[in-house]
Amino acid sequence: MTALQAPSKGIMTQTDNQNSAARVNRDGSAGKTEKPALWLWSQYAFDSLAWIVAVFLAVILRLELLVNQINVPGVVIFCAVAVVSQLIVGISFALYRGRYAFGSFHEARLLVIVTVIVSVILLLVSIAFISVIQIPRSVAIIAFPFACIFMASTRYLKRMYVESKAKPGDDAQRTLIYGAGFLGKSLVTRMMQDRDSPYFPVGLIDDDPAKKHLRLATVPVLGRLEDLPEIARRTRATALVIAFSDVEAAQVRRVSDLVDGLGIRVLVLPPLRDMLAGGEKGLADFRDVAVEDLIGRRPVDIRADEVAGYIAGRRVLVTGAGGSIGSELCRQIAEFRPAELIMLDRDETGLQTTQISLTGRGLLTGRDTVLADIRDADTLRDIFLDRAPEVVFHAAALKHVSLLEQYPEEAWKTNVLGTLNVLRAAEAAGVSNFVNISTDKAANPTSVLGHSKRVAEKLTAWTAGAEGRKYVSVRFGNVIGSRGSMLPLFTEQIRVGGPITVTDPEVTRFFMTIPEACQLVIQAGAIGRGGEVLILDMGEPVKILDVARRMIAMSGKDIDIVFTGLRKGEKLHEDLVGIDEDDARPLHPKISHTRVTALDPAVLNLRDWKVKGGIEVYSENVPPAEKGA
Known part of the structure; x- marks a missing residue:
């Protein structure tokens, strides 16, 4: 369920509405x-x-x-x-x-x-x-x-x-505001002083007893959050704005539950940095509560802009640039003004979409887009030697657990050998910074996907040691909104009338947003030491059944939930850090640094890998020279 933009046509600031004689109205x-x-x-x-x-x-x-x-x-x-x-x-x-x-x-x-x-x-x-x-x-x-x-x-x-x-017209939605603090006061003032505002405040809600009789711009505090259903009926409100800049997911869920069945649209404020963003729009609009708010992913401030100096003025190449992560990564990298951004993918449509989002054009005639498959080692090497990238972000991969369980050789060809091809091409071209994008399924792996990405992490660590360069991996949880992820799947299932399929009532997953994931990738290239795996602290895992129920409630439809059972290779609960891995956080309180045992590419063996059903058979305690071919 995507967050719809509220039609807040020109909600003016108090300064705009009351400014000096040089202003209008x-x-x-x-x-x-x-x-x-x-x-x-x-x-x-x-x-x-x-x-x-x-x-x-x-x-x-x-x-x-x-x-x-x-x-x-x-x-x-x-x-x-x-x-x-x-x-x-x-x-x-x-x-x-x-x-x-x-x-x-x-x-x-x-x-x-x-x-x-x-x-x-x-x-x-x-x-x-x-x-x-x-x-x-x-x-x-x-x-x-x-x-x-x-x-x-x-x-x-x-x-x-x-x-x-300047009061809003009769067609404005009767609106309650939860929070009578600074933001609540600002919202009431803005709404009451803009006749084009689509919202007309009819009351405030605040849990502070001291504000019981408070009035802000003639709008009274009517009660506490627990009184919301009765207040909503009395005021005939059709919208409620949560006036907190960093509202907790538990609070959003509580509000959502209280207004369930009352026909009230719940709106939240964007982050403060977006509210204060410049441009023609001025203050950003409210938006509808999204599943991200209910899940509770509050993006971690990892300050990528403070450490991304290694990108500015340098040639940067991104593999998998047409995917969800790769395309957002390209957009964020472009803001740091690299000398050249090279987008590589085998999906021509994905490449065109990314190019359009960056340049507004999708002609695919420039040198910024490269059509190639990371499985083709010779072509990849030629491209790297020709374009001479200095920084590489490796996002190309196969990622669907159940599909790779059926076709483990595809995981081997793309996630293992494909990563090795990119590493060797980067080594030949003298790439100084390399970031391999991994997954939380590589921690204590039980699936083909997890094991293939685990090997990719070890190959990256081996290359970092062999070349003495800053080659690192970044481990993600589930990325909200990425192609093929859970939320788009649930959205489509709800659209067609259901049922929603959940593997197990107790299954949980870690979540992060696409922009947050890409910020971590960019920061990892700067703060990661050669051979390390960086992992973002994503808070508490989220129960998938709860997400499904929330999305059904938001849709207003009567949708069934069907439990299909865990599929081969799937875990009930994912891990972020492996059993044998450290959880050191030397530079950022929300970013863990760990290491994996390096794996010499010379000992890679598809036969043994397939015998175990995609399970890695190399002992981490045996030196590479003793493992055999």
């Missing part, structure tokens, strides 16, 4: 603009009027309502001084230059400063010219609070008018 009208000079002069006119009223009130109060004692000409001169001083000081402090957001605390603070300075000027004038204007010196002091209040009031009334005109 000052009068709350839809789509109209107001000349900055006109707005500034009108605001100055209100401020001048505020001073005139404040001075007259101050004089009347000072003379204890004896209006017959007022020196009208002197008061007029005093008011004129106040008006002129307000203009000069206001312009000097940028009060009338549109520098601060209209109606903001910054503008209020500046307004007080300007008013204090004008009051001081009036006080000095009343002292110096008291015989001429006959205004008591205390008038300037008494007028100060009145002027501040009047000027602040005009701004507040203007702000209320603008906000009332």
Whole structure:
């Protein structure tokens, strides 16, 4: 179930909606603009009027309502001084230059400063010219609070008018917001100040008892999360936004369960780095809850951009560039500006798709795409010698467990010999950095796929030792959304009406996202030491049955689940680190470094490999020279 983009047409930021006179929609009208000079002069006119009223009130109060004692000409001169001083000081402090957001605390603070300075000027004038204007010196002091209040009031009334005109229309979805913190407040403000917003906030939900009677932009906190079903019925809400930047999967599941059957669309916020991304869109849109949120994969910050200097300005080759991992890897590598990115695959359609995603063109006429099979050692060697890559990412592989159980020789030809061909070609071309993409099934392997990838790890380690270069492997769990993976399969089964097939009620798997997997690959090329296997800490394993049930609930369909039993070679629970492997984390708390025993290519033997049904027969405790051909 993919995350659909919410049609949040232009939800504006508070600064956008309240900004200075140079911005649009000052009068709350839809789509109209107001000349900055006109707005500034009108605001100055209100401020001048505020001073005139404040001075007259101050004089009347000072003379204890004896209006017959007022020196009208002197008061007029005093008011004129106040008006002129307000203009000069206001312009000097940028009060009338549109520098601060209209109606903001910054503008209020500046307004007080300007008013204090004008009051001081009036006080000095009343002292110096008291015989001429006959205004008591205390008038300037008494007028100060009145002027501040009047000027602040005009701004507040203007702000209320603008906000009332900017409220979402009747067609906006009635929306609840879970979380009355900073993000919740920001969302309410944005929604209430954008008449094009597709969401109209009708209430907030927060588990903090101290916020029980809180109101944000007139929107009240209606209760706690446990009250959600009753609140949803009372407010007739059709959407709920989870206003947490890093919401836990358990919390998303709880919300999803509470609104089940209420017809409420649950939305989550994108990561903060996406919300603050620039471009024409500004803040990113909300999105529907995806299976990734329910599974609980919170991407680990592995800071690939800080260590990818070995890519910039160098020739980089990616095998399997047309696959899910390979194509995303190419897109991420391109951001680090390599001197040349060479995409190699035997799947011409996959190559074209990757090229389109990178360049917007799919002509397949440039030197960036190479059509070749890693099984062809001679062709591969010629390509490497001709293109002279300096960094290689080896993503080409066969990966379906059950299919390779039927055809183990295919796993041998591609995952074992194909990897050996790439390693030898890289060795011949003098490649300095090599990253072999492996799988968690290579840890304590029980399947043909696991054993073939285990051998590939050992061949990589052997080449690293023989050449003294930084050749490493990276071990993945299940990659969410990759071609042929569980989630797309479940999605298709739900689309056709089921049933969903699950091997065993207790089976669990580790999951990671495609971008996260590719970031690990890039970082591994920098921090991995020759011969190492790097493994990402993917948290707790996820129960496949729970994922299937969640996806069915999200679909709104009545789909059966059928248990097929574990297939040959499959484990009930996967391992990340093998029994005989270390789990050292010297450089990053979420990345394990381990080593596998190097395997000399000279001892590879298909016959023995097939006799054991794809099980590796080489003892790791016997020196390569004693293993025989």
